[in-house]
Structure formats: C-alpha cells, structure tokens
Amino acid sequence: METRTPRRRVARAERERQILDAAVAVFSGRGYQNASMDAVAEVVGVTKPVLYSHFGSKEGLLLACVARVRTELLDVTSAAAAAADGPEDMLRRGTLAFFDYLDAQKPAWSLLYSEASVSQAAAAALEEIRAQQTDFIAGLLAVQAPETAPQRLVGWAHVIVGACERLALYRGSAADGGPRMSAAEATDHLMDLVWTGLAHQP
Amino acid sequence: METRTPRRRVARAERERQILDAAVAVFSGRGYQNASMDAVAEVVGVTKPVLYSHFGSKEGLLLACVARVRTELLDVTSAAAAAADGPEDMLRRGTLAFFDYLDAQKPAWSLLYSEASVSQAAAAALEEIRAQQTDFIAGLLAVQAPETAPQRLVGWAHVIVGACERLALYRGSAADGGPRMSAAEATDHLMDLVWTGLAHQP
DNA sequence: GCGGTAACTTACCATCAGTAACTTTGGACC
DNA sequence: GGTCCAAAGTTACTGATGGTAAGTTACCGC
Numbered sequence: 001m002e003t004r005t006p007r008r009r010v011a012r013a014e015r016e017r018q019i020l021d022a023a024v025a026v027f028s029g030r031g032y033q034n035a036s037m038d039a040v041a042e043v044v045g046v047t048k049p050v051l052y053s054h055f056g057s058k059e060g061l062l063l064a065c066v067a068r069v070r071t072e073l074l075d076v077t078s079a080a081a082a083a084a085d086g087p088e089d090m091l092r093r094g095t096l097a098f099f100d101y102l103d104a105q106k107p108a109w110s111l112l113y114s115e116a117s118v119s120q121a122a123a124a125a126l127e128e129i130r131a132q133q134t135d136f137i138a139g140l141l142a143v144q145a146p147e148t149a150p151q152r153l154v155g156w157a158h159v160i161v162g163a164c165e166r167l168a169l170y171r172g173s174a175a176d177g178g179p180r181m182s183a184a185e186a187t188d189h190l191m192d193l194v195w196t197g198l199a200h201q202p
Numbered sequence: 203m204e205t206r207t208p209r210r211r212v213a214r215a216e217r218e219r220q221i222l223d224a225a226v227a228v229f230s231g232r233g234y235q236n237a238s239m240d241a242v243a244e245v246v247g248v249t250k251p252v253l254y255s256h257f258g259s260k261e262g263l264l265l266a267c268v269a270r271v272r273t274e275l276l277d278v279t280s281a282a283a284a285a286a287d288g289p290e291d292m293l294r295r296g297t298l299a300f301f302d303y304l305d306a307q308k309p310a311w312s313l314l315y316s317e318a319s320v321s322q323a324a325a326a327a328l329e330e331i332r333a334q335q336t337d338f339i340a341g342l343l344a345v346q347a348p349e350t351a352p353q354r355l356v357g358w359a360h361v362i363v364g365a366c367e368r369l370a371l372y373r374g375s376a377a378d379g380g381p382r383m384s385a386a387e388a389t390d391h392l393m394d395l396v397w398t399g400l401a402h403q404p
Numbered sequence: 405g406c407g408g409t410a411a412c413t414t415a416c417c418a419t420c421a422g423t424a425a426c427t428t429t430g431g432a433c434c
Numbered sequence: 435g436g437t438c439c440a441a442a443g444t445t446a447c448t449g450a451t452g453g454t455a456a457g458t459t460a461c462c463g464c
Contacts, residue, residue, distance in 0.1 A: 009411055009460055033320060036451060047413055049454075058452065117319045118235060127375065130368075155383065155391030158372050159365040166332075166364020167357070173329065181357065189357030197399030211429055211442055238420060249444055251423075260421065406464085413458070419451090427444070434437090 016054055018044050024065050028107035032062060032115040059119045066116055066125045069108045074132070076101045087140040092191055094136075095164060099183035102168050113169060133161050145201055156198070163190055218256055220246050222270055225263050230309035234264060234317040261321045268318055268327045271310045276334070278303045289342040294393055296338075297366060301385035304370050315371060335363050347403055358400070365392055 010018070022043040026035045037058055041048045055061040080097035084090040102109040112129075116122040138157040142148070167186045181189075212220070224245040228237045239260055243250045257263040282299030286292040304311040314331075318324040340359040343350070369388045383391075 012411085015411085031322065037453085038451075046411095048452085049414095050412065052453070053411080114319060114325065117316060120233065123316065151383070151387075152391060152394070155369070155388065156395055158368050159392055159395050162364040162366070162368020163361035164364070166360050166367065170360050181353070185353075186357065189354060190361055192354070192403065193358055193361050193396050193399035195399070196402050197395035197397070200398050200402050201394065214442085217442085239422085240420075248442090250421085251445095252443060254422065255442080407462105409460105409462090411458105411460080414456090415454100416456100417452105417454080419453105421448105421450085423446100423448080425445090425447100427442100429440105429442075431440100432438090434435105 012054075015044075015046075015050070019051060019054055019061070020065060020068055023061050024068075024107050024111055027062065027065065027115055028111045032111075032118050037061075059121055062116070062119055062122050063125060065111055066122050069105075069112050070125070070129050072105070072108070073098070073101060073112075073129070081136075087143045088191075088195055091137065091140050091160075091195065092187060095190060096183055096187045098164060099168060099171070099186050102172070103183055106172075109168070109172060113165065113172075130161055130165075133164075134158055137161065141198065144198060148201070156194075160190070160194055163194065214256075217246075217248075217252070221253060221256055221263070222267060226267050226270075226309050226313055229264065229267065229317055230312045234313075234320050239263075261323055264318070264321055264324050265327060267313055268324050271307075271314050272327070272331050274307070274310070275300070275303060275314075275331070283338075289345045290393075290397055293339065293342050293362075293397065294389060297392060298385055298389045300366060301370060301373070301388050304374070305385060308374070311370070311374060315367065315374075332363055332367075335366075336360055339363065343400065346400060350403070358396075362392070362396055365396065 019040070022040050026040045026043060029035070030039070037048050037051055040061070041051055044050070051061060055064055077094045077097045081090045081094040084093045112126060116126045134154065134157040137160050138150075138153045141153045141156055142150075145153070167181070167190065171181050171183075171186060221242070224242050228242045228245055231237070232241070239250050239253055242263070243253055246252075253263060257266055279296045279299045283292045283296040286295045314328065318328045336356065336359040339362050340352075340355045343355045343358055344352075347355070369383070369392065373383050373385075373388060
C-alpha cells in the first residue's frame, strides 16, 4: 500500500553537491548531448525545475561541473609542483600529477576534454584552464632560458600544453588491447622531446 | 503578383556539394548545436527532408563535412611533404602547410576543432585524422632516430600532433589585439623544441 | 503550535530532429 | 512534339527535450 515517499527537503548547498555529482556522472556517461536534464534529476531524486533553480540552464550545470574539475586539477598540480626543486622537476612533477589526476577521475577527465567543447561557454572555460597552464609553464621556461623572447616562451608553453592534452586523450582512448601508456611513460615522452630541446637552444 | 518560384531541380551530386558548403558555413557560424537543419536547408534553398535524403541525419551531415575537410587537409599536407628532402624538412613543410590551410579555410578549421567533438562519430573521425598524422610523423621520426623503441616514437608523435593542434587553436582564438602568431612562427616554435630535442637524444 | 519562506512539483510551451505521404519536374523514349 | 515515370522536392506531422509559470508542502524561527 505504497506510502508515497514524503517530499524530503535538503539544504541548498548539499543539494548542489548532489546535483554536481550526478551531472558529472550522467554527462560523462551518455555524453552531454544525449543526457537529458530529466535523467540528471532522476539520479538525484528530484524533478527538473530543481536543477534550473540551482544552475539556471543545462549549460550552466555543465559550467559548474567544469569549474569544479578546474579547481581540483589546479589543486593537485600546484601541490605537486610545490614539492619540486628547480623548473625541470616542477614541470615533470606537475605533468605527472596531471596525468595521475585524469587517471583517478576518469569521468571528470572525459567531461572536461570530450564534452566541454559542446557549449561556447564551457569551451571558453576550458580555454581559460589552458591559459592558466600555459602561463605557469611559460614562467618555468623563463627561469630555464632567461634570454628568450617572451613570445617564443609562450609558443613553447603552448606546445607543451597541447602535447599533454593529446597524450592524455590518447591514453584515455586506448581501445586496442595493447599495453596502455602509463602516466610515467607519458611524462617521459614529453620531457624527452621538450626539455631536451629546451636545454639545447642556442 | 509574385510568380511563385518554380521548384528547380538540381542533379544529386551538385546538390550534395551545395549542402556541404552551406553546412560548413552554418555549423561553423552558429555552432553545430545552435544550428538547426532548417537553417541549413534555407541557405541551400530547399526544405529539410532533402538534407535527410542526402545525409540521413544531422550527425551524418556533420560527418560528411568532416570527411571533406579531412581529404583536403591530407591533400595539402602530403603535397607539401612530397616537395621536401629529408625528414626534418618534411616535418617542417608539412606543419607549415597544416597551419596555412587552417588559416585559409577558417570555417573548415573551426568545424573540425571546435564543433566536431559534439558527436561520438565525428569525434571518432577526428581521432582518425589524428591517428593518420601520428603514423606519418612517427615514420619521419623513425628515419631520424632509428634506434628508438616504436612505443617511444609513437609517444613523441603524439606530442607533436598535440602541439600542432594547440598552436592552431591558440592562433585561431587570438582575441587580444596583439600581433597574431604567424604560421611560420608557430612552425618555428614547434621545431625549436621538438626537433632540437629529437636531435639530442642519447 | 503557527506563520512564512524556501524547496519542490505539476503541467505546460516552444523548438527542433526526424518521417510519412503526397506532388512536381525534367529528361528519356517513341 | 507528346507522354510517361522516376527522381527531386514539399507539406504536415510526431516525439523528445530544454525551459518556465503557477501552485503546493515541508521545515525553521518565534
């Protein structure tokens, strides 16, 4: 005789957390496109307008997810870099932390690098993450090669950021049964080319 | 007194070309998401079912656009590489041709690298383009560094492909009024790090 | 206990991908 | 030149889904 479940009220902040958890899972699972707001709401156990009252729009919800991942990513990489001595070690540890985080948080990773580009705003947010990374790396390079023109440093930093991202995506999409490239190997390949090249600039 | 425009019939292949032109323009203009099939149809001057009779679905239309860009990109880069002598020159000329093509075909570029990731299938097609590039580059690297383990060569090739893509996106999204990085500069920055690094491997 | 506010739901609209059934055009063939 | 007829195209619809307005209910402070 079905006692219809009484409407449970939950504090706003807590509900927000629940929704973000569900959204990351649903968006990364089915893809942002195919994921309906109703599906997210159902996972949380509420109805659609609740999502809208918290995040305004589907895009707003995606943006909030991206922002959360951004924070986590920044935390983990800057913590790793802080433990290093010298620019090379900083780049190496930061890069390794980047790959490790993406390994540990697969849904977050796929949300960021596979789903975020659907919306203008989310793509812009992702671009800002990259800008942050680029600035940080350009700073490291400047310490290592102080004579170099800033524009060249920025170009190099973009090379490194792009390389990291591509390696991450390749690692993630390794469908072939072959042995997957480990985070340490990916870091090595990057440092091989990039840091060796940097060390031998005229 | 409005002579209502008589229904003009057009050969299938020609219509297909028209639709692809319109689709690239509309998709890259408003973004794939925000572009309705009706909007594409209106640009062509037909109605929606015509698009479906040619391409089956919105995703199918996107895929056809991506396939076309892929062919053009492959043509232009392999032509450039064919004119080179030795692996370094091949990589340099191929990279430069890549950047030049994206400069010349801005809508095609933005379609490929901003809009393609919305659909699973288009993302897979893009990934295949990257795989093609990676294989080609890994071949060049193998000539230059024949003692190196294949897996390492592949890792390096991914570094290069990712760097190219990132540099292209950075160049494209240069909103700041500053002097935009030229195709030649982008190529230089890439070769600086990557080829110099390669030349000094143990 | 008893308001009142904030959380939540029901019931709806508008847009757009996709489709079925019908109509017209232009070339082939005589 | 007339007459078919198959391909090219249109009208008119459905279903799914992002988004919203108005009403309902649970909890917190007094």
